[in-house]
Amino acid sequence: MSELMNGKELAEKMQAELALKVKELNERQINPGLVVLLVGENPASQVYVRNKERVANQLGIYSKVERYSQTISEDELLNEIEKYNKDPRFHGILVQLPLPKHIDEEKVLLAIDPKKDVDGFHPLNLGRLFAGNPDKIPCTPYGIMKMFEAYDIDLTGKRAVVIGRSNIVGKPMAQLLLMADATVTIAHSKTKDLAALTREADILVVAIGRGHFVTKDFVKPGAVVVDVGMNRDENGKLIGDVKFDEVAPLASYITPVPKGVGPMTITMLMAQTVQSAEAERGEL
Numbered sequence: 001m002s003e004l005m006n007g008k009e010l011a012e013k014m015q016a017e018l019a020l021k022v023k024e025l026n027e028r029q030i031n032p033g034l035v036v037l038l039v040g041e042n043p044a045s046q047v048y049v050r051n052k053e054r055v056a057n058q059l060g061i062y063s064k065v066e067r068y069s070q071t072i073s074e075d076e077l078l079n080e081i082e083k084y085n086k087d088p089r090f091h092g093i094l095v096q097l098p099l100p101k102h103i104d105e106e107k108v109l110l111a112i113d114p115k116k117d118v119d120g121f122h123p124l125n126l127g128r129l130f131a132g133n134p135d136k137i138p139c140t141p142y143g144i145m146k147m148f149e150a151y152d153i154d155l156t157g158k159r160a161v162v163i164g165r166s167n168i169v170g171k172p173m174a175q176l177l178l179m180a181d182a183t184v185t186i187a188h189s190k191t192k193d194l195a196a197l198t199r200e201a202d203i204l205v206v207a208i209g210r211g212h213f214v215t216k217d218f219v220k221p222g223a224v225v226v227d228v229g230m231n232r233d234e235n236g237k238l239i240g241d242v243k244f245d246e247v248a249p250l251a252s253y254i255t256p257v258p259k260g261v262g263p264m265t266i267t268m269l270m271a272q273t274v275q276s277a278e279a280e281r282g283e284l
Contacts, residue, residue: 002219003252003253004098005256006254007264008263011262011264011267014267018059018267018274021274022059022061026060032062032091034090034092034118035092035094035263036049036094037093037094037241038066039070039099039103051266054272057268060206062275068266074103084116085116091118091273091280095108095118115276117136118139118269118272118273120137120142121168126172139268139269139272140169140264140268141176144205146224151253155182157183159185159200159202161184161203161240162184162186162207163188163207164186164206164207164215169207170188177205195218199217200220201220205228206225206229206242208229209229210229210231211233211234211240212239212240213242214243214247216250219247222251227241227244227255227257229241229257230262239253239257
C-alpha cells in the first residue's frame, strides 16, 4: 500500500508558518492584501472564493472579495482591475475563472499587473517560468512541487508524465518537473496508447478533468501518483481523476481527493501574496 501525500496536513503546517510571517510583517507596517474578483454565480467558483477568503483571514492577510453581476461588460471588469492595480492596499489580484463567454479571459489576465498576479497566469509570468527564471508560479503546480519536497521525493532523472496540457496546470507542471531534472512527457486525451505511455512513468501527474479516468492499468508499480482532478460522481461525491482504490495499492505515494492538492493550491496563493508584499517594500 502506498504512502498518502496529505496535502491538508502540509498546507496547515505551511499556513501556520505564513501566519507568523504575516504577523512579523505587520509589526514592520507591511500588511499583505489580496482582492478576489468574482463574476457571476458559478457554484464551484463561489466555494473556491469562500475558501480563499477564509484562509486569508486566518493568516491575517487583508482580504476583499468583489462580486460582480454575470452581465458586467468586459470594459467594466478591466476598469475594476486597473483600479486594484493602482490600490497600494492590495499586493495580490485574483480574477476567479471561468468568466462569462462575453469576456475575453486572455485580455483580463493581461490587464493584471504582473507583480500582483499571485495566480501566476499572466503571460509575462508564464514566460519567466518557461525561461527558467520564475517569479509568480501557477499555484497548483507550485503546491505539488512543495509536496514532492516535503515527502523527500527525488525527481532527478525520473521519467515524469503529465496528463493535461492547460496553462493552469499541465504546461507549468511539466516545466517545473523539467527544472527539477526530471525527463518529462506531456500527454492528453488525444495521446495514442496513453496507458502504455503512463505505465513507464515514475512520476504521474493527472490533470485531465475526468472522474476516475486513470485506473490501475495506467500505473507502473512503485510510481508516485498526483491527482489534480476535482469531479463529482452521480451521487454528488467529490472524486479525482484517479480511481484511488485501484491505484493506491500499486503506487509508492499517492495524493487523495479531497485533502490532497487542493489545500496546497490555496496555500501557495497566500504565500505569493505575502511574497508580493515583501517585494513591493524591497525586502526580497
